[in-house]
Amino acid sequence: MIQFSEENLKKVNELISHYPEGKQKSALLPVLHIAQQQFDNWLDVPVMDYVASLLNILPIEVYEVATFYSMYNLKPVGKYMFEVCRTGPCMLRGSDDIIAYIGEKLGIKPGETTSDGMFTLKTVECLGACGYAPMMQMGKYYREHLTKEKVDEIIEECRTQSVNLN
Numbered sequence: 001m002i003q004f005s006e007e008n009l010k011k012v013n014e015l016i017s018h019y020p021e022g023k024q025k026s027a028l029l030p031v032l033h034i035a036q037q038q039f040d041n042w043l044d045v046p047v048m049d050y051v052a053s054l055l056n057i058l059p060i061e062v063y064e065v066a067t068f069y070s071m072y073n074l075k076p077v078g079k080y081m082f083e084v085c086r087t088g089p090c091m092l093r094g095s096d097d098i099i100a101y102i103g104e105k106l107g108i109k110p111g112e113t114t115s116d117g118m119f120t121l122k123t124v125e126c127l128g129a130c131g132y133a134p135m136m137q138m139g140k141y142y143r144e145h146l147t148k149e150k151v152d153e154i155i156e157e158c159r160t161q162s163v164n165l166n
């Protein structure tokens, strides 16, 4: 059964309490983050429906938001998610080559996850770190000034050590 843990439910209710009656939808983004964190880093339809019921809104209102923002995953993802920026400044600094290189190394295309469940490759729009292009996000951290050598190091790091994502 889909249900927030007691601790998360407390957090959710606290978030909802910040808004007047009838405006619970305003808490949707942070509530989806909590949901994603609890439910294996992705938002399955029953999870989104559960969030809708808690916020007293229609499921479609949750789907609209969850499908709009790239930070919400709509299918299972790997332990390490490489979210590579592909917007103009990063593209001018070679993000296309970096995306292709990661794909080649891991044997996956953007949007796919390796069969061992270790890595997901995703392309995203500007992450506000254009001065460090090309770059990608991994968990809560940015990896900047990417080169093929750096990509090799990062993949090796993920395979051999427990990389902190939080």
Ligand code: FES
Residues within 6 Å of the ligand: 085, 086, 087, 088, 089, 090, 091, 125, 126, 127, 128, 129, 130, 131, 133, 135
């Ligand atoms: S264009 Fe890549 S971080 Fe802004």
